Amino acid sequence: MSDAPTSSLQPAVRTEVLRQSWSVGVATGAYGVSFGALAVAAGLDVWQAQALSALMFTGGSQFAFVGIIAAGGLAAAPAAIATAALLGLRNGLYAIQNALYLGVRGPRRIAAAQLTIDESTAVGIAQDAVPAKRLGFWHTGMAVFVFWNLATLAGALLGNALGDPRRFGLDAAAAAAFCALLWPRLRSRDAVATAVLAAFIAALSSPFVPAGVPVILAALAALVVGLGVRGPRGESPRSDGHGHLVGEDPLP
């Protein structure tokens, strides 16, 4: 999907962008194994796990969706959908950044939207010239998509083969995965305050509301801290130069 302007790139630059794109794709996509295994442990079948990786294609939202279904079953589906959407909100912010250099219309805009994730944005905005930005965005998006989906299938089949998720500690693996997703985001005092308040809200409300709802209520902590304190504004996405955004988790 690289288009005409990319042909004006110097071969050395082009090679370097492609190398970065596909190495990020392999490294990030591999984490799909853990998603596939946790998805079937949560009660989804292999095809539903695969549909999430192909159609949702945003790791944090996918983990949140299956985590809430695991805790509350289908009754928690509305909360699972709402949480997945709230976590996917950041992709819309990345899209606003990417729109500035991608110049996409029609079907290409739909493809660009689907491939808009942390990694494609990070590699795209890290390049200097517009042709290199476009090349990096498209190839990283496609590479992560391919490997994330292949790895999801492998993980879902593996999870099916394992059987009882608790016996293999897969519930604890999900908890640890959310810790690892939260960790890189705790870089400011506001973030730590938000996390502590959200944790209290979730713990205190859990006995009184249906499964899944405590996580939605926890989101109120972002409003309380974000609107209540006078601090620096949130950051626009910045690339760390290695195919990831500063302060982002390692998933797509």
Place this chain on the structure above:
Amino acid sequence: MTMWIAVLLACSACFALKFVGYLVPESWVSGERTSRVTTLIPVALLAGLVVVQTVVGAGGALMLDARLVAVAVAVMLLLARANFVVVVLVAALVAAGLRALGWG
């Protein structure tokens, strides 16, 4: 609601948010407070998910079991800058090991 409908609704919502970003002007989200809240929303949701997955049992009661020990080990690994897959795998092994020993 069937599982398939839930899956497809969630996928549609996430795609719509990605797509809308290509249609709206940047000024919509560049306000100081808006940008602070949007940065903090994932932090709040993920902290809520950590708590629910770690100490909430069936029926919503708080429950201390093998998951809490596994997450404590995960936090130590994160402090040591361990890779995502290592953190997740070791947490599973810790919980599976404790349960094999008959606890949690």
